[in-house]
Amino acid sequence: MMKVQYLFRSHSGVMRAKELLNKGIDYRTINTLIGNGYISKIRYGYYQWNDGQADREAVLIDRYFPDAVICMNSALRYYGYIQSDDSVWHLAVDRCSTKTRFKIESPVVRPYFCDAKRLTVGIDPCEIDGVSLRIFDREHLLCDLLHYQNKIDPALYNCALQAYFLDPKKDLRRLVSYAKVLREEKKIHEVLDEWHWKK
DSSP states (O other): OOOHHHHHTTTTTTTEEEHHHHTTOHHHHHHHHHHTTTEEETTTTEETTTTTTGSSHHHHHHHHHOEEEEOOOHHHTTTTSOOOOOOOOEEEEEESSGGGGGOOOOOEEEEEEEOOOGGGGSSSEEEETTTTEEEEEEHHHHHHHTTTTGGGGHHHHHHHHHHHHOOTOOHHHHHHHHHHHHHHHHHHHHHHHHHHHOO
């Protein structure tokens, strides 16, 4: 029993059936663990150890979507650019990802399907609720903000844009460099010119 508990703890309290089977824990043992209340099935192919460790949404995001990058509203909140009660996790994923994997009740996720190149630029590690995740850095976030401008509430867009330019950690050279790679160069220069005249 201690071995199984250790395995779950080393996976933040959540394991896939495939991982359990690879560690020599068969379906009969899994069913016994469920019957004795040690673990619970939380979605198809995923199990959690019942000690509350996996109750944090960040743990589930890490285990369900290890390939995802935190983006848009979730990243804006993380950097303090917006104040929001939005509990949706905004995640950038490869456009070839299966869409059905995001149809889950909890945590609520909104995927942004991107080309592979977009997912290689400006990714930083971050820690949310003690869980290490990946997030787009400030400059990539601003490029995305311009990319999705027509799909964003104008008040949120303006608030986030202003917060970026007031942020002492911004890096305008990096922003221009990313804009070339992400094909947002024209929009970035328009915003930079506009912000320059507002100063």
